Every structure is written in C-alpha cells, then in structure tokens.
Amino acid sequence: MKKGSLAANLKLTLPPSDEVSISKFLTKSGTFMDGDLLVNREGVRIVSHREVEVPPPIQPSDNQMNLADLYVIKVIGKGNGGVVQLVQHKWTGQFFALKVIQMNIEESIRTLIARELKINQSSQCPYIVVCYQSFYDNGTISIILEYMDGGSLADLLKKVKTIPEPYLASICKQVLRGLLYLHHEKHIIHRDFKPSNLLINHQGEIKITDFGVSAIKASTSEQANTFVGTLQLYVERIVGGNYSYKSDIWSLGLVLLECATGQFPYLPPDQAKLWDSFFELMSAIVEQPPPCAPSDQFSQEFCSFISACVQKDPKDRSSAQDLLTHPFINMYDDLNIDLASYFSEAGSPLATF
Numbered sequence: 001m002k003k004g005s006l007a008a009n010l011k012l013t014l015p016p017s018d019e020v021s022i023s024k025f026l027t028k029s030g031t032f033m034d035g036d037l038l039v040n041r042e043g044v045r046i047v048s049h050r051e052v053e054v055p056p057p058i059q060p061s062d063n064q065m066n067l068a069d070l071y072v073i074k075v076i077g078k079g080n081g082g083v084v085q086l087v088q089h090k091w092t093g094q095f096f097a098l099k100v101i102q103m104n105i106e107e108s109i110r111t112l113i114a115r116e117l118k119i120n121q122s123s124q125c126p127y128i129v130v131c132y133q134s135f136y137d138n139g140t141i142s143i144i145l146e147y148m149d150g151g152s153l154a155d156l157l158k159k160v161k162t163i164p165e166p167y168l169a170s171i172c173k174q175v176l177r178g179l180l181y182l183h184h185e186k187h188i189i190h191r192d193f194k195p196s197n198l199l200i201n202h203q204g205e206i207k208i209t210d211f212g213v214s215a216i217k218a219s220t221s222e223q224a225n226t227f228v229g230t231l232q233l234y235v236e237r238i239v240g241g242n243y244s245y246k247s248d249i250w251s252l253g254l255v256l257l258e259c260a261t262g263q264f265p266y267l268p269p270d271q272a273k274l275w276d277s278f279f280e281l282m283s284a285i286v287e288q289p290p291p292c293a294p295s296d297q298f299s300q301e302f303c304s305f306i307s308a309c310v311q312k313d314p315k316d317r318s319s320a321q322d323l324l325t326h327p328f329i330n331m332y333d334d335l336n337i338d339l340a341s342y343f344s345e346a347g348s349p350l351a352t353f
Contacts, residue, residue: 065089065133067142070098086147096132099143103136113141116210123186127178129199129209148199148207150343153259157195159346162262165302166332170339171206172256172305173329178208179252179320183245193251195258204339246314249323253309257291260298265291301328 070087073095077084082101089096101113120131120143130146150156153171157163163171175198182188190197190208197210257265266284290310293303305328308318323329 065144067135067137070096070144072098082141084145087144095147095149097145097147099141099145101141101143103139103141117141117143119186119188123181125178125181125185126205127174127181127207129207145209146207148201148205148209150200150202150346152196153198153200153206153255154195156200156343156346157259157262163259165260165299166335166337167339167342168256168259168302169329169332170337171259172252173324174206175208175252176320176324176329179245179248180324182208183248183320189245190248190251193248193255195255198255200339200343202340202344204341204343206339244314245319246317249309249317249320250314252323253306254291256309257293257306260293260302299328299331301326301331304328 069090071090073086073088075083076086076097082099085098085100087096087098088094103110103113117134120134123131129148132144132146134144135142179190182190192210193208197208198206199209200206254265266281266288268280268284290312291306292310293306295303305323305326308323308326311317318326
C-alpha cells in the first residue's frame with residue numbers, strides 16, 4: 001500500500017469531546033455517582049432526577065452479598081484499569097468472578113465503567129453473564145459477576161485451534177439469542193464483540209460479557225458515530241460513517257471465521273509476519289473484499305451464514321433475529337450436540353485451582 005493512500009481512503013473519527021465529559025462524577029462520603037447511577041459500599045441503584053441532588057442511602061437487603069464474605073483465590077484477568085479475581089463465598093462455597101477497578105483513572109475510562117454498571121444493573125438474560133452486585137468503597141469499584149469456569153472462547157481456541165461446524169452452530173445459536181436480547185430488548189450495541197468477551201462454562205453455556213465500550217441507544221433504529229473498541233473493526237466505523245446493531249453482526253462473522261479456520265480473517269500480505277501498522281490493517285478491511293469461508297472446507301450453509309454477517313454495507317447484513325432462522329443454525333440439531341462434554345474435554349486453564 002502506498003504511503004499517504006490511507007488518509008485518502010479512511011476517514012478516522014475519534015470520540016467527540018463531549019463523549020468523555022457527558023457524565024459528571026461525584027465521589028465523596030464513600031459514594032460514586034454518575035448521572036442517575038449511585039454506588040456505595042452497600043450496593044448500586046439508579047436514582048430519579050429529583051434524588052440526584054440529595055440521593056437517599058442504599059439499604060442492603062437481607063440476602064445481598066457482602067465483599068467481606070468473599071475469599072480471593074487468584075487473579076484470572078486484567079484490563080480497563082483493574083483486575084478480575086476468582087473468589088469463593090465463605091458460607092455457601094459458590095464461586096464468583098470479582099472485577100476490581102481502582103477509580104483513580106482518567107475520566108474517559110470512568111465513563112466506560114459507569115456505562116458497564118448501568119448495563120449490568122438492567123440486564124437479565126441467560127445468554128449474558130450475570131452481574132450480582134456492585135460496590136464502591138475507598139476509591140474502588142467492585143463488581144460481583146457470574147463465574148464462567150471454562151474461561152473465554154479465546155482460551156478455548158488456544159487449546160483446540162479450530163472448532164468444528166456442528167459445535168459452532170450450537171455456540172452461535174446461544175450467542176445470537178444474547179445479541180437479540182441486547183439489540184432488540186435493551187437497545188445496546190456491544191461494540192467490542194470478540195472471542196475474549198464470550199465466556200463458556202462446563203455446563204455447555206456461552207455468554208456475552210464486558211460492556212465497558214457498549215453504546216446504549218434510545219431505539220433499535222438509532223445509530224452512533226464514535227470510533228471506539230478494538231481490532232474488531234467495522235467498515236462503517238473506519239470510514240467515519242454511522243454504525244448500529246449490524247456492526248455487532250459483522251464482528252460475529254469475524255469471530256465465527258476465526259473459530260472455524262483458526263486465524264483472524266484479515267492476514268497481512270506476508271502471513272509469516274504481523275501487520276506493519278494498525279492503519280494498514282484498517283486499510284485492508286476497507287479495500288479488500290469481505291472475508292469468506294472456504295467453500296471446499298465448509299458447508300454451503302456455513303459459507304452463506306458468514307456472507308450474511310460480513311457484507312460491507314450494513315444495510316445488506318442480516319439482523320440477529322434473521323440469522324436465528326438461517327439454515328446453518330439448525331442444520332446439526334439431529335446430532336444432539338453436547339457442548340458441555342466438548343468444553344470439558346477441551347479443558348480450561350481457569351477451571352483448575
């Protein structure tokens with residue numbers, strides 16, 4: 001690629017200045033507030049506009065978990081200014097994942113944390129990782145989450161390298177139900193959809209997690225135009241256009257291709273090396289044809305499903321609701337796919353203490 005051609009082809013957009021200052025944070029007397037979100041050592045709640053001025057105290061319920069009742073076993077993840085710990089409840093023996101975030105971080109990151117807390121507070125779906133409770137105390141946010149003992153889909157791929165089609169169909173069915181809930185019931189664009197944000201357990205479940213960069217929209221037709229997220233880049237984001245729920249569908253296609261083939265769909269010209277720059281990768285996404293599943297290695301149904309996900313024009317992509325009726329999703333149902341056995345046999349570095 002010629003130097004200088006990137007600027008001509010890509011219109012990179014950064015978050016507008018008010019994106020990171022939209023929320024005014026208040027941290028005093030053991031309370032963290034962001035708009036109508038209130039968190040303290042007793043828990044989290046959404047307050048009314050009138051309560052924002054003089055917020056009432058949060059009263060803990062009799063069955064609410066307390067941080068003092070959790071025993072830390074080990075650190076199982078890091079990121080976004082904090083760590084994720086495997087913890088065990090002292091009285092019941094149940095395991096949880098505890099995300100601990102020091103809030104002496106820049107305001108833009110605090111905005112992402114507040115957004116995640118709001119989404120966690122309102123989401124109830126069997127295909128979304130459960131958030132049990134959140135606390136703020138002594139400058140630290142602590143979030144008690146469901147522990148998915150199989151780790152992430154990224155961890156699984158390190159062990160198995162590729163995932164056979166029948167298992168991918170079963171995995172995809174659960175993920176699509178989670179996306180359908182986010183998109184059509186909660187009006188949320190995940191915006192960071194990748195293998196490490198899809199968690200599995202030994203019961204054969206796969207659930208979506210990590211909403212730190214998700215966008216909450218007013219309706220399913222509303223769009224966003226900020227440039228955030230990771231390598232799961234959508235064409236519409238790179239060129240500075242609007243993106244919507246169909247952007248998560250693009251990422252779903254890339255995730256499935258990576259699971260099926262064992263490699264990220266966009267490879268540099270010299271496949272023995274990494275991309276020379278982040279900008280060359282973005283340019284390749286814009287200039288190259290959309291990726292596809294090799295027709296000599298995969299079924300016609302799988303190839304068609306991938307194509308429905310990775311159309312460059314979002315208008316041409318299928319929705320989560322449409323994809324749930326695609327022939328690929330149910331073509332292996334008669335095989336009685338057992339994801340619990342598959343995940344267990346693959347083993348997990350996080351499931352052993």
